[in-house]
Amino acid sequence: MYSQINKNISRYVTFDANELEVFNSLLEYKAVPKKTIMLQEDEMCSFEAFVIKGCVRKYYIDANGFEVILQFAIENAWVSDISFSIYEDKPSRVYIETLEDCEFFLFSPETKEELFTKAPKFERAFRILMQRSLAVTQDRLFNTISKSATEKYLEFLEHYPTLSQRVAQHYIASYLGISAEFLSKVRTKIAKL
Amino acid sequence: MYSQINKNISRYVTFDANELEVFNSLLEYKAVPKKTIMLQEDEMCSFEAFVIKGCVRKYYIDANGFEVILQFAIENAWVSDISFSIYEDKPSRVYIETLEDCEFFLFSPETKEELFTKAPKFERAFRILMQRSLAVTQDRLFNTISKSATEKYLEFLEHYPTLSQRVAQHYIASYLGISAEFLSKVRTKIAKL
DNA sequence: CGCATGCATTGAACTAGGACAAGAAATGAA
DNA sequence: TTCATTTCTTGTCCTAGTTCAATGCATGCG
Numbered sequence: 001m002y003s004q005i006n007k008n009i010s011r012y013v014t015f016d017a018n019e020l021e022v023f024n025s026l027l028e029y030k031a032v033p034k035k036t037i038m039l040q041e042d043e044m045c046s047f048e049a050f051v052i053k054g055c056v057r058k059y060y061i062d063a064n065g066f067e068v069i070l071q072f073a074i075e076n077a078w079v080s081d082i083s084f085s086i087y088e089d090k091p092s093r094v095y096i097e098t099l100e101d102c103e104f105f106l107f108s109p110e111t112k113e114e115l116f117t118k119a120p121k122f123e124r125a126f127r128i129l130m131q132r133s134l135a136v137t138q139d140r141l142f143n144t145i146s147k148s149a150t151e152k153y154l155e156f157l158e159h160y161p162t163l164s165q166r167v168a169q170h171y172i173a174s175y176l177g178i179s180a181e182f183l184s185k186v187r188t189k190i191a192k193l
Numbered sequence: 194m195y196s197q198i199n200k201n202i203s204r205y206v207t208f209d210a211n212e213l214e215v216f217n218s219l220l221e222y223k224a225v226p227k228k229t230i231m232l233q234e235d236e237m238c239s240f241e242a243f244v245i246k247g248c249v250r251k252y253y254i255d256a257n258g259f260e261v262i263l264q265f266a267i268e269n270a271w272v273s274d275i276s277f278s279i280y281e282d283k284p285s286r287v288y289i290e291t292l293e294d295c296e297f298f299l300f301s302p303e304t305k306e307e308l309f310t311k312a313p314k315f316e317r318a319f320r321i322l323m324q325r326s327l328a329v330t331q332d333r334l335f336n337t338i339s340k341s342a343t344e345k346y347l348e349f350l351e352h353y354p355t356l357s358q359r360v361a362q363h364y365i366a367s368y369l370g371i372s373a374e375f376l377s378k379v380r381t382k383i384a385k386l
Numbered sequence: 387c388g389c390a391t392g393c394a395t396t397g398a399a400c401t402a403g404g405a406c407a408a409g410a411a412a413t414g415a416a
Numbered sequence: 417t418t419c420a421t422t423t424c425t426t427g428t429c430c431t432a433g434t435t436c437a438a439t440g441c442a443t444g445c446g
Binding site for chain 3: 429
């Protein structure tokens with residue numbers, strides 16, 4: 001049950017059995033059916049979620065009512081609205097929705113603090129996870145600015161080979177920052193090669 | 194001399210005099226003249242820099258040789274290539290260049306580790322800084338995808354009021370993900386209102 | 387089973403922004 | 417001060433991607 005998340009958290013920092021036990025004891029398990037909105041704009045994001053199974057999307061809604069998908073999180077990924085923090089008391093701008101039936105391990109801000117108090121080395125592990133997310137997001141920003149729709153789509157397929165089978169195409173379009181219609185045209189053009 | 198950086202690092206975590214002294218003793222001061230490239234593609238990024246004074250840009254170069262500016266860092270901001278880490282041995286894809294005469298405090302990976310060993314609470318401060326950067330980058334990604342050139346430029350002016358005076362316009366264009374010529378047209382259109 | 391809703395495709399008309407080129411203005415070095 | 421280099425502006429033409437239908441396809445639900 002805990003091996004997945006323990007492997008994930010131990011990727012850059014080594015923990016002993018005792019530390020992992022503390023870690024596991026603070027996790028809250030939760031199953032959530034597909035198409036459930038776990039976080040809405042203006043709510044406080046009260047969790048940090050590790051995906052054991054399933055797929056979720058995290059998105060903003062822009063001034064014209066359009067959704068922009070910031071992240072797909074599948075097995076072994078973390079999701080939450082990090083712009084929320086207990087340090088700044090701002091409500092969230094993001095939505096988090098399950099796209100499939102999901103299972104999670106959840107941290108609340110409180111249990112996370114408890115973890116850091118009981119086993120400070122986790123501070124380090126989460127710092128490095130944060131750093132990895134930042135690197136990924138910066139790469140994505142670079143791609144969004146500098147690449148054509150076709151290039152972005154091909155790179156998406158390479159990077160997330162299973163995801164194009166699992167989620168609707170208009171979600172992928174929204175993630176790539178192009179219209180659903182144009183993605184369809186890109187795909188037929190690619191298929192003809 | 195140290196008050197700026199001490200204020201910055203204490204923003205979300207409180208340190209005692211002793212901890213700050215350890216922190217300060219590990220900082221390396223460095224002045225760098227304008228137009229100096231501090232980091233190039235394929236080099237290892239061996240520093241994390243706090244800007245005491247001046248302005249730098251951090252950018253990628255895309256497949257067609259175009260620069261894409263990821264970040265302007267001015268007084269009290271941090272710059273480095275975080276995709277580099279001592280945990281993954283990958284060379285950098287980014288360039289960091291001073292746009293003005295600059296003064297920095299630098300950490301090398303080694304002194305940063307030394308800091309964490311001597312005063313583990315800094316692990317927390319850097320985790321939160323990382324979290325803030327991620328939130329900013331995600332917002333920027335959202336803007337890049339969902340807003341028009343005009344909207345992005347106006348928001349830039351609001352967000353970085355001094356920067357438009359300090360850096361060349363084609364750099365701002367590159368940051369916004371639009372061509373320098375089009376930014377010029379946007380500006381004349383705005384001026385006519 | 388049939389129906390309704392959501393999803394993907396295709397086409398036609400449109401537009402935001404890009405590429406290129408040429409000139410004006412500003413900056414800076416000798 | 418002059419010349420050179422870089423930066424900014426403006427115009428013309430061009431294209432990648434959008435918007436708005438319309439149509440066919442799935443898929444889930446009573």
